[in-house]
Amino acid sequence: METKIFQADILDAARLIQQGKLVAFPTETVYGLGANALNEEAVKQVYQVKGRPSDNPLIVHVSSFEMVEQYAEDIPILMKPLVEAFWPGPLTLIVKGKKGVFPDCVTGGLATVAFRMPDNQKTLQLISQAGVPLVGPSANTSGKPSPTTAAHVYHDLKGKIAGILDDGATQIGVESTVLDLTSEDNIPMILRPGAVTRNDLEKVVGTVAIDQHLIKENEAPKAPGMKYKHYAPDTPVLIVEGSKEQWKEAISWATNNKKKVGIYVSQEIVDFLGTNDFIAVSFGKNTVENATRFLFAGLRELDGKNVDIIFAQAFPEELLGAAYMNRLKKAANQNFFKS
Numbered sequence: 255m256e257t258k259i260f261q262a263d264i265l266d267a268a269r270l271i272q273q274g275k276l277v278a279f280p281t282e283t284v285y286g287l288g289a290n291a292l293n294e295e296a297v298k299q300v301y302q303v304k305g306r307p308s309d310n311p312l313i314v315h316v317s318s319f320e321m322v323e324q325y326a327e328d329i330p331i332l333m334k335p336l337v338e339a340f341w342p343g344p345l346t347l348i349v350k351g352k353k354g355v356f357p358d359c360v361t362g363g364l365a366t367v368a369f370r371m372p373d374n375q376k377t378l379q380l381i382s383q384a385g386v387p388l389v390g391p392s393a394n395t396s397g398k399p400s401p402t403t404a405a406h407v408y409h410d411l412k413g414k415i416a417g418i419l420d421d422g423a424t425q426i427g428v429e430s431t432v433l434d435l436t437s438e439d440n441i442p443m444i445l446r447p448g449a450v451t452r453n454d455l456e457k458v459v460g461t462v463a464i465d466q467h468l469i470k471e472n473e474a475p476k477a478p479g480m481k482y483k484h485y486a487p488d489t490p491v492l493i494v495e496g497s498k499e500q501w502k503e504a505i506s507w508a509t510n511n512k513k514k515v516g517i518y519v520s521q522e523i524v525d526f527l528g529t530n531d532f533i534a535v536s537f538g539k540n541t542v543e544n545a546t547r548f549l550f551a552g553l554r555e556l557d558g559k560n561v562d563i564i565f566a567q568a569f570p571e572e573l574l575g576a577a578y579m580n581r582l583k584k585a586a587n588q589n590f591f592k593s
């Protein structure tokens with residue numbers, strides 16, 4: 255199959271979706287693998303093409319709140335203010351689904367459905383032109399770093415999907431915050447941290463809980479997808495915490511052990527280290543926003559450079575840092591460099 259790359263011909267892309275074909279789409283977080291959420295055959299292909307376990311439910315992407323009203327069983331009282339504050343944007347809301355609307359493979363057989371309105375004009379147009387909600391897991395091979403450019407999608411899925419709607423690099427770089435609105439006590443619960451932080455949410459709806467699995471590693475996660483090994487390049491990753499001196503130690507440990515090393519760090523640290531003993535991918539200015547935005551692209555790039563090990567810079571696990579460290583720890587299999 256030839257994988258067509260669309261820039262502006264959104265009508266053509268929408269037509270492919272209506273024909274039950276797969277088209278990857280841009281969002282503000284990562285690229286999604288789009289298919290008509292009401293078409294069982296199309297959704298099954300999504301799992302197949304990604305190599306995704308079938309018990310891992312998909313997010314349903316909509317272009318209007320009316321679409322949610324059409325497909326949800328009821329609208330929880332906290333949903334409206336959240337939608338007003340954060341949609342379109344990186345927040346996925348889990349509500350009760352209407353029976354018989356979505357094929358079981360969309361929800362993994364659960365009674366709940368995850369909805370999100372992405373903040374990308376081309377994709378909002380694609381959804382409304384297609385006239386149906388789209389499933390949209392990240393458009394990568396399951397387990398690999400999520401795609402933040404059309405080129406990443408092409409690398410993983412060329413020949414397997416009908417098209418890619420290209421809108422350049424994504425801005426946020428990690429997937430949306432997943433918030434469950436179906437708990438018995440009516441307290442919303444974060445199942446996956448993203449760019450909409452607990453702080454942001456609490457300003458709008460008061461107390462917000464966090465799935466214990468995100469804090470204690472041995473608890474089972476409530477979002478089925480959070481239990482899988484994720485975001486991992488083929489090269490082993492170690493997280494480097496702390497001072498610049500720690501970076502010096504990490505590099506000399508690697509060179510002493512004859513390991514070719516790649517580093518994912520701020521420009522400040524590249525300049526501080528100042529040697530040629532490593533391959534550096536810098537995320538520029540030393541902010542957690544930059545680190546998050548380029549994380550997956552950085553891991554993919556270093557993975558392509560034939561290094562033996564990747565060192566990546568830690569950030570404090572607060573605000574956006576919680577989302578960044580959640581992804582980085584998975585990529586590193588929880589491993590930190592220790593001197």
Ligand code: TXA
Nearest residue numbers: 283285286311366367368391392429430477478479480
């Ligand atoms: O930013 C994003 O959310 C991206 C872009 C493309 O929109 N999409 C994305 O989808 O990350 P995916 O399929 O890679 O992740 C969906 C996550 C999984 O962890 C899944 O288990 C969880 O949401 N999820 C979906 N429906 C659920 C449900 N009904 N109950 C609990 N968790 C659910």
Ligand code: MG
Nearest residue numbers: 391392400429
């Ligand atoms: Mg994913």
